[in-house]
Amino acid sequence: MAGTEEKIDVLTEAKKVYDPPAEVVESAWVRDYDQVYEQSIEDPERFWATIAGELEWFNPWDRVLEWDYPWAKWFVGGRCNITVNCLDRHVRGWRKNKVALIWVGEDGASRVFTYGQLLREVNRCANGLKGLGVGKGDRVTIYLPRIPEQFIAMLACARIGAIHSVVYSGFSAQALRDRIADAEAKAVITADVGYHRGKAVQLKGIVDEALEGTPSVEHVVVVRRQTPPVELHPPRELDWNQLIEQASPRCRAEVMDAEDPLYILYTSGTTGKPKGVVHVHGGYMVGTYITCKWVFDLKDEDVYFCTADPGWVTGHSYIVYAPLMNGATVLFPEGALDYPDPGRWWSLIEQYEVSIFYSTPTAIRALMKYGDEWPRRYDLSSLRILGTVGEPINPEAWLWYYRVTGERCPIVDTWWQTETGMIMITPLPCVPLKPGSAARPFPGIEADVVDREGRPVPPKQGGFLVIKRPWPAMKRTIYKDPQRYEQYWKTIPNVYTAGDVAFRDEDGYFWILGRADDVIKVSGYRLGTAEIESALVSHPAVAEAAAIGKPDPVKGEIIKTFVILKEGYAPSEAMVEELKAHVRHTLGPIAVPSELEFTDWLPKTRSGKIMRRVLKAKELGVDPGDISTLEE
Numbered sequence: 213m214a215g216t217e218e219k220i221d222v223l224t225e226a227k228k229v230y231d232p233p234a235e236v237v238e239s240a241w242v243r244d245y246d247q248v249y250e251q252s253i254e255d256p257e258r259f260w261a262t263i264a265g266e267l268e269w270f271n272p273w274d275r276v277l278e279w280d281y282p283w284a285k286w287f288v289g290g291r292c293n294i295t296v297n298c299l300d301r302h303v304r305g306w307r308k309n310k311v312a313l314i315w316v317g318e319d320g321a322s323r324v325f326t327y328g329q330l331l332r333e334v335n336r337c338a339n340g341l342k343g344l345g346v347g348k349g350d351r352v353t354i355y356l357p358r359i360p361e362q363f364i365a366m367l368a369c370a371r372i373g374a375i376h377s378v379v380y381s382g383f384s385a386q387a388l389r390d391r392i393a394d395a396e397a398k399a400v401i402t403a404d405v406g407y408h409r410g411k412a413v414q415l416k417g418i419v420d421e422a423l424e425g426t427p428s429v430e431h432v433v434v435v436r437r438q439t440p441p442v443e444l445h446p447p448r449e450l451d452w453n454q455l456i457e458q459a460s461p462r463c464r465a466e467v468m469d470a471e472d473p474l475y476i477l478y479t480s481g482t483t484g485k486p487k488g489v490v491h492v493h494g495g496y497m498v499g500t501y502i503t504c505k506w507v508f509d510l511k512d513e514d515v516y517f518c519t520a521d522p523g524w525v526t527g528h529s530y531i532v533y534a535p536l537m538n539g540a541t542v543l544f545p546e547g548a549l550d551y552p553d554p555g556r557w558w559s560l561i562e563q564y565e566v567s568i569f570y571s572t573p574t575a576i577r578a579l580m581k582y583g584d585e586w587p588r589r590y591d592l593s594s595l596r597i598l599g600t601v602g603e604p605i606n607p608e609a610w611l612w613y614y615r616v617t618g619e620r621c622p623i624v625d626t627w628w629q630t631e632t633g634m635i636m637i638t639p640l641p642c643v644p645l646k647p648g649s650a651a652r653p654f655p656g657i658e659a660d661v662v663d664r665e666g667r668p669v670p671p672k673q674g675g676f677l678v679i680k681r682p683w684p685a686m687k688r689t690i691y692k693d694p695q696r697y698e699q700y701w702k703t704i705p706n707v708y709t710a711g712d713v714a715f716r717d718e719d720g721y722f723w724i725l726g727r728a729d730d731v732i733k734v735s736g737y738r739l740g741t742a743e744i745e746s747a748l749v750s751h752p753a754v755a756e757a758a759a760i761g762k763p764d765p766v767k768g769e770i771i772k773t774f775v776i777l778k779e780g781y782a783p784s785e786a787m788v789e790e791l792k793a794h795v796r797h798t799l800g801p802i803a804v805p806s807e808l809e810f811t812d813w814l815p816k817t818r819s820g821k822i823m824r825r826v827l828k829a830k831e832l833g834v835d836p837g838d839i840s841t842l843e844e
């Protein structure tokens with residue numbers, strides 16, 4: 213019966229409210245959430261203007277917000293460049309020789325950059341790109357593993373006003389090609405290889421394949437890590453070192469309008485085509501800066517370790533831009549959490565005295581599976597604040613994370629999205645915690661849970677998570693698809709519909725339950741069911757396919773697919789493997805279905821849309837709800 217008792221323990225523990233330790237509250241940037249929140253909501257524009265005043269601008273703004281529903285402009289008339297706040301501002305003062313970035317390779321090699329060194333490297337790269345004819349408004353696709361060049365390339369683009377589009381290096385050739393083509397990138401920055409679990413992942417080959425049929429690309433810059441170096445084909449292809457060696461370490465930051473685009477980041481939606489979410493210099497800079505400072509209570513002494521990849525929004529906002537704007541020391545290791553052993557992250561925390569650790573529920577659950585012995589082997593006393601993002605965290609994983617790190621570090625469960633740019637709903641370290649809840653909105657943010665008509669639902673009743681007014685780091689548009697942008701604000705009139713279902717409890721705490729649409733979260737990675745389906749139907753044997761997310765104790769969700777084969781093809785194990793390999797090749801390893809079932813029927817509406825909801829209900833053995841639209 214030990215198992216039952218343990219479960220009951222978890223249930224009672226999970227229901228407890230965890231008050232932050234007094235010493236955390238006393239020294240926190242924000243000590244009284246309610247007061248700061250109330251004030252911010254009374255006059256949000258004043259609130260955001262005060263925050264913006266903590267950063268450097270070439271030219272102040274005339275108006276804080278211009279809201280022409282559903283289009284927003286923030287800090288109108290302001291001129292800035294986000295890299296000035298990431299780098300120059302620190303280099304002019306005492307942080308010049310402070311460590312900005314510590315990179316650690318899988319083999320233990322490390323590279324350290326002070327703020328001064330990072331600025332010089334960024335400038336060199338910026339000048340190198342200029343030499344290639346890349347300038348303001350041009351798009352540059354960055355397809356790099358977790359190496360310092362990823363930071364440098366992103367910042368270099370921003371420095372000269374080019375728009376970066378970082379593509380996660382776990383995406384395959386076709387996914388990369390689609391993103392390069394949509395952005396019409398002028399240059400691609402990549403590496404020969406990335407390292408994962410001791411294996412070299414060949415990235416350059418993927419880029420070569422992706423570049424077939426992308427005529428916009430004039431140059432490919434390659435970081436060469438292997439010896440003998442991979443062969444390049446000039447003049448289109450050139451070596452990263454050659455590009456920057458000759459370049460001057462001085463480069464003035466381009467004066468950008470606050471509303472000029474900073475980057476495009478492709479994310480999955482409900483159709484097969486990924487959406488190019490556009491963020492801008494000014495508002496994004498303000499929103500990410502202050503959330504990073506207050507949510508993680510970031511101080512100069514902190515060593516900050518976020519385990520995400522800069523290929524996703526978490527990496528953009530909370531590995532690269534916001535920690536640097538706050539003058540933090542960022543630890544940035546390459547490789548997997550359990551290589552060479554499951555103590556990898558804990559040992560890095562001990563070795564570099566990490567004080568702020570931001571990760572995902574999937575990673576926590578994976579570490580939990582390896583057991584207490586791994587965290588126990590290391591001195592974790594440097595930790596101060598813990599975070600999670602990307603998917604709901606189950607109370608059991610929350611409690612484990614809390615316990616193995618000493619039961620003294622607040623866990624900030626941060627809810628946000630690629631589209632929001634910044635953390636939106638989260639505890640601040642001074643707020644009492646409830647395991648599994650993302651607590652309350654960040655100051656300046658008004659969130660609610662509503663029904664389809666936009667009417668607030670009572671506490672403890674599920675509904676759609678919405679944001680009720682614009683915020684500075686919100687996406688400005690979907691690249692080349694403004695109508696798709698408008699949908700977010702028009703699904704329920706006048707509010708931003710996030711696509712998540714949630715409820716609030718009697719204390720106003722938000723509990724995020726998951727997606728309300730056809731987006732799935734596999735290990736926290738965001739994928740669209742339609743993307744997976746279109747990868748499958750691009751195989752000659754497949755007539756139709758449907759994908760659903762199926763709950764999984766570690767990954768949150770796994771992908772299950774149902775496939776109807778064309779006539780002349782027969783189901784077999786070999787066919788399963790072939791189709792999985794096809795998805796891997798088309799989209800990337802993260803999109804490979806864990807389960808693939810052959811079927812000769814898929815539930816559809818009368819208009820022919822696959823009812824994934826019905827498939828999912830059948831799979832889980834639950835009531836499918838209203839099926840009146842199901843065809844016979």
Ligand code: PRX
Pocket residue numbers: 479525526600601602603604605625626627628629630631650710711712724725726727733736737738
């Ligand atoms: O469903 C929510 C989930 O992740 C979605 C956004 O995914 P993406 O744009 O890839 O950004 C992830 C990193 C910011 C959301 O719509 N999500 C994100 N954070 C949480 C979450 N679900 C529950 N709790 C969270 N803390």
